[in-house]
Amino acid sequence: MRILVVGGGGREHALCWAIAASPLCEALYCAPGNAGIAAEAECVAISAEDVPGLVKFAQEKSIDFVVVGPEAPLVAGLVDALKTAGIKAFGPSAAAARLEGSKGFMKDFFARHSIPTAAYGRFRDAAAAKAFIDQKGAPIVVKTDGLAAGKGVTVCQSISEAHAAVDAAMTGKAFGSAGDELVIEEFLAGEEVSFFALVDGTHAVPLVAAQDHKAVGDGDTGPNTGGMGAYSPTPLVDAALQQKIMDDVIMPTVRGMAAEGSPFVGVLFAGLMITKDGPKTLEYNVRFGDPECEALMVRVKSDILPALIAAADGELAQFDLRWTDDAAVVVVMAAKGYPGSYQKGTVIRGLDRAAAIPGVSIFHAGTAKKGDDIVATGGRVLAITARGRTVTEAQQKAYQAVDQIDWPEGFCRRDIGWRAIAREKTAG
């Protein structure tokens, strides 16, 4: 088969790495890809958001199957446009991608289908939003309705902080039009889990769960980012909790989307807070998590490509995926300053030394080749991924690899996996 992967981050590098290993894959392209992806796929200079450009390329190259990584092209209708052109793709239609594209749609959908989530209000008016905040009290969470690259959420410890978040989004336009409407919701205490299921419109197959580290600093301090690291499995999700999440969250979503005329096809990624009252859904994403995908791709033993195709074909009913018992830890290396402003074009050395460590895979998130050098082109730049028998062992290997990398303008968190490692210590 001739395959096109859309996107150019660590998630897409991991997907390309897994798909390239499939005996079904004859030719692999990635648009736009990056310097690391170029080792697995032919990178083509088409933006992930250029829907007509991608369709044209897929037609010209007789692509059999397109795997869409990021949310923006899904929300923009790439899968619909490919379908119209007769090209099969993995990912939801624009209508189904509203689960991620509009938090207001998502929250109202949860209410219609009794899916457990935080109590909330939707606002297009700053004064009304502030009155709601005054009434509910702090802590409270302010979210932009639209996509804001994972940064549109402010967890506010005080009422004044919440008012400031409303002003920044609505008056200050800190997130552009994504902040014209806000969702304000109850603060949920608990531990967060990233839960994934492949969905074919009707059936769902759970994948292994992971935990992400959204805050930029050690000890989960500082502003939220797109994700500074991840690990899988998480001891929090045992077989019983997995079943409960499938029964209470994933399957009602799959049935609800089908009943409302926009069946979901692709990977459904639920961000769940495991509270003392059980799992509650913080958000849906309509794609693999980044950096969670990197952890999943090094843990999956089955060929991932037929599973993605079965989802697109509506044939997941009898599908099963096998996973290694090994743990995986992903440490993201980002440009100093991220998630604020940062320098681009700095040179990264030592990648080969790091990749030579057994059990380590270096996925590129934001790199380009400049002459013989690899340079950083984004905020999140590398996803250093390691496998080990335990999270503790995988973490040691991941940091061993990080320490081989010579990139003075970069940084990473030094505590990825800390919750699982603390549990592994207690368990002896």
Ligand code: AMP
């Ligand atoms: P989201 O993009 O909705 O997942 O939000 C980003 C992050 O903000 C989440 O991963 C949580 O850490 C935090 N967050 C979002 N909503 C809530 C909530 N209702 N209660 C507590 N934390 C939240």
Ligand code: GLY
């Ligand atoms: N790692 C969280 C996300 O991909 O949204």
